[in-house]
Amino acid sequence: MLAQDNKLLLIGQVTNLSKIPIRTIRYYESLGLIKSSKRTEGGFRQFSLDVLTRLAFIKRAQNFGLSLEEIGDILQVYDQGQVPCGEIQEKLEQKLLEIDRQIDQLLTLRSEIQGLLSGWKNTAHRQEHTICPNMQNAR
Template identity: 85%
Template sequence: MLTQETKLLLIGQVTDISGIPIRTIRYYESLGLIKSSRRTEGGFRQFSLDVLTRLAFIKRAQNLGLSLEEIGNILQVYDQGQAPCGEIKEKLQDKLLQIDRQIDQLLTLRSEIKGLLSGWKNIGDQYEDTICPIIQNIPQC
């Protein structure tokens, strides 16, 4: 009987446990984010149980806004036997700055749209070469 350490999972089992589609698992493998341990005689991928930990990490890191490239770099550090927490902290700090910039841009856009809507007047006349003079900042008569 196989022990927990030597038990291998087929790709379908990995999908069932992780909730990640087979196509995505294959894609992650093509990027080098995960590796299959071997293949069956029929050519089916087999994965060790630690692939579940990697997939959970990848999913969480993506939810935090990290790209697959960034995640791959972090996993490379981990695969070299080093703790990647320093790299992760740096990436998350960068992500936070990006979010703050996006919030500022959205607040500016919100203010501009609110200003347009607060003074909105329906204009019956069409202006030449104009779709909507209100948003095109064309003075109204």
């Protein structure tokens, strides 16, 4: 009947199958991550079935912390007919290094907070030019 006969999906059908909101699909299209195949006479976007594979990949890559820009780079390699596994591996290795740096920063912060709290003294009186002496006088 409609788009199904031509193996094309309307944007609402893509949303139902992918569980990705229409607004997000339009945004991905504006970034060039996905492309509509054509439009109906009424101007509605139509997508080929492979859009579902791309959307699933985008969602999975985001779950691993990749940015939409990074995902776009990967999809460009794919669109050129190459398998982008090497690019994905490189980006994930960079992501691991970034996560390790964040963990180190958080552990340092945790240690500093623990040290501050271990010497915490509740002060009832207000001191001039000091909001909280526990924080401001700690070193």
